[in-house]
Amino acid sequence: MRRTQVNLVMRRNRDKQVATQAAASPLCQASDRLKSSWRKSRRAALLAVLLGATSITSVGCSVMDRIKDGPHDTKASYHDDAAMRIEYPEVQQCATAPAEAAQQATEPLALEDPSQVPSFELTLEQAIQLAVQQSPVLRSIGGTVVSNPQGTSTTFDPALAHANPLSGTEAALSAFDAQFSQQLFWSNVDQPQNVAINPVIAAFTPTTLQESHGTYIAELSKQTAQGARFALRHNVDYNHSNRPNRAFRSDFVGFLEAEYRQPLMQGAGTTFNRIAGPNSGIGQYNGVLIARVNEDVALADFEAAVLNLVADVEQAYWDLSLGYRVLEANVKGRDAALQTFQYQQVRLEAGAGRSDEEAQAQSQYYQFRAQVESSLGGPEGLYAREQRLRYLIGLPATDGRLLKPTTTPTDVRVVFDWESALGQALSRRVEIRRQRFNTKRREMELTAARLNRRPRLDFLGKYRFRGLGDKLIGDGDNGEFDNLYGDITGGNFQEWQAGVEMDFPVGLRAASVAVAHATLNLRRERAVLAETELRVSHDLSDAARQIMLTHQLLETNYNRYLADQRQVDVLRRRYRDGTDNINFLLQAQRQVVTSEAEFYRSLTNYNLAIRDFHRQKGSLLAYNQVQLAEGQWAAGAYQDAYETGRHLTPRRNPGNVSVPAPLTTGPFDPSAPQAESFITAPATDAMLESNPPSHPAAKPTEPAAE
Structure with a gap:
């Protein structure tokens, strides 16, 4: 049906264009069709109309309009119907877990009561494990696999770099x-x-x-x-x-x-x-060492993609935990506003209240009700946050269950040793390692260029x-x-x-230019390496500052929440005693909901700040217990490696053998745990001076394992 409509639109525009040209000049009365010599131009004009071009204006007639039709001008062409035909490709697709998850999605949740939906309890460790094992595609929160499939990182990328028939x-x-x-x-x-x-x-x-x-x-x-x-x-x-x-x-x-x-x-x-x-x-x-560096760079890119995936999973996990707490705060505010509104209705019916106060209480009730609905089904609501985490861990968009985080966020003060963290960042960050490989490649290219500047x-x-x-x-x-x-x-x-x-060419001009080019490339990569190290130190410093700031905000917002709770209790008694205006009570109810949400938001930001610090110093994989390992080889690869190894023996006198300089300093495991130097401080007296809210995260906890 769509194809027929497109043809009708093109035919109407074509007839309209021909009629306009015929009316512009008497010489065009006899030319009601375009000639075969400019049929292609007509098709381009029709395509512009189809794609949304505004109009095509023609004044007068050209010489081609006066040429009579040829014997084939009135015959239909196969190309007219097949040129812009949209077809669907035939591909072979395997039944994988992501494909099945896409087909198993049920109707999405919008405003349903979360307490009535079966829950699926999930720890942070389980979420990260599912994310890194579910699919060979390394997902991201933005979901760029649809808009940019070629730029999506997968577990096949290092193997593709190795098996590249041109540069592997x-x-x-x-x-x-x-x-x-x-x-x-x-x-x-x-x-x-x-x-x-x-x-x-x-x-x-x-x-x-x-x-x-x-x-x-x-x-x-x-x-x-x-x-x-x-x-x-x-x-x-x-x-x-x-x-x-x-x-x-x-x-x-x-x-x-x-x-x-x-x-x-x-x-x-x-x-x-x-x-x-x-x-x-x-x-x-295109030598072996350059190909080896290309593979190492591909491995660094893969490691960076895994780091982004782990960071996104932790971000989505704590955001979902925050979504539950924000919804809980808004529900408590809605219930409190409803009680105030109902109490004001009773007073108004008894003749002791005022209608304007009853309207104010009703307005605040609907305000909190709108906040509950928004925090439930809005773009940053509970169900939207839950769906983002579902995508990262490879679950269907909805399956009748609701993910529920069970990992308790950390609220103790964590102080890292700065010197140790800075040293780890400058040696473990994958971006620095990748840039070092790029610099090593330029060094080898300069060596080869100098050796090539000879007859x-x-x-x-x-x-x-x-x-x-x-x-x-x-x-x-x-x-x-x-x-x-x-x-x-x-x-x-x-x-x-x-x-x-x-x-040899006299003067060796091309070889000399190659040396100059390799020298400039090396200088550039060294400058970028130095700048990368400087940027890493700045990012680490900012991450350390955020840890101190977010924990201080955590304490401040906690004390603010306790103060607002006391204020609401006092104003509620005074309002019911008739000694105070309802406006103060309504304002206090809004403040206590805002302060409770800010407290949990500060708690989430503090845990994300710890994650960011580990990410900046290159220990995020070890912090989340994620290890990178090579997959299984082909069936005969182990036997080939064994047979080859039988002919390789270590040098008994390495000092007597001249060998090329090594390419690397040895193996490096980015997921190996490092000795952390940190101090965990208990909660301050201000946080313990009164009873905390009814949530485990607000209570002092044991120091988290860093």
Whole structure:
């Protein structure tokens, strides 16, 4: 139906446009259709109308309007119906947990009573565990997987970097694999020539050259890490000809050749070939070490994505806990406002109250009722917060249950040791590690560029065994030249060649520019590294400040809440005794709800500030007990690794062996727990001077495990 409507809209605009052009000039009266030569322009105009273009105005007629229709102008084209057809692709989709969760979603909750919905109790540890195990896609609160699927991080990203056929480690190692090539061709010659066998009658009997050719070429070559290239070649040529003066009417000619080419300047050495790769051009760096750095950068990006996921889960978890407390505060305010309103109604009916006070009490009741409804189904309400946490942990949007956080938030004062935290941040932050790898890559590129700024000087050596035979393979009974392989293996015809080749552009301009470019890249990455470390220290300082601030606000808002509770109790008694105005009571009821919500909001912010401090100092994964590990290998990978390891033995005298400089300082586990230096202080006397609210988080708790 939609396709039909689109065609009708296009047809109306087309007819309207043609009618406008025809009315503009008398010359257009006979041209009611567009000509085939500008049919494509017409389609572009119709597409603009379809996409929302305002109008297309045409004044007068062009020369093309005066051309009569051709024989094919009135025929429909297949392209007219198929050009803009919208179709749906056929793909194979596996039944996964996220796909099933998307199909199992029930009707969403909006204003239902949470106490009537079955609850699903969930700890913070369980929420993080579900989030990191449910799907290979690393989710985020914003849900950018729909708008930017290519930018979504997954568990496949490090493996994709490793298996990249252009820049992966295996792709770089393939440059050193042995290469085998062979060719086999047959050809025939039947060519008349102005050559006579009998010179006396040469002018009357020209000859015909008739030949059959066969060529076989095979080569096995190997590139080494030092830049040398070994090659073993075998050539066989078969020729059956009627040429005169031939010992054999058909023969086999061939040779077996070994070649060794070793660069002496440009392209020589293990360092250059491991960085740039063998036979690389100026400014091209695709070696094994560069591929290894690319994989490490991909691992750092994956770790950063996991950190963001864990941080988002904790954010959503404490936001949901806050949503429960805000809803509870608004419900208590609504119930208190309802009692005041009902009491005022009774007084008004008894003749002791005033109608304006009854209206004020009624207005405040509806105000709190609106806040309850908003805190229940609003954009920042309980159900919206619960759905965000559901998405992060991979559950259906709604399944008839309501997630209920059970982890008690921390309210004790936590003071971290600044020197220890700063040292950990500058060594454990994934952003610094990733930038260090980028700097290391630039250092290696500069080394390769300097080594490449040299002339090309190669040593070349060849040794060849030649042969000639009437047959390809024989018993050798007919003596010399009986068969080709017997002649080659006999070693009667041997050749060799040795020398050097030099080739370089005068001035080495391109290589010098590559060195300058690599130098600037290195300086830039070092500057970015220094700036990254400076920014990390500032972020850590801000996170430490937020811990102190949020805990102080936690105490302040707690005392404020207690004071507002006392104020409400006093004003309620005075109002019922008739000694005070209702306005003071209504204002106090609003204040106690606001102060209670602010207290729980401060409690949530304090726990998030602790999370942010761990994130800034690079210990968030260890803080949440999340470990990164490599997945299972393929079935035969373990056996291959075992067999390869049997040929690798440690060096008994490392000092006597010259080895390249190591790429890294050793393994690093970002999820390994660190020795924390912190002090937990109990709640202040101001927080304990009266009974706390009926919530476990408001009471002093044991120090949390950092």
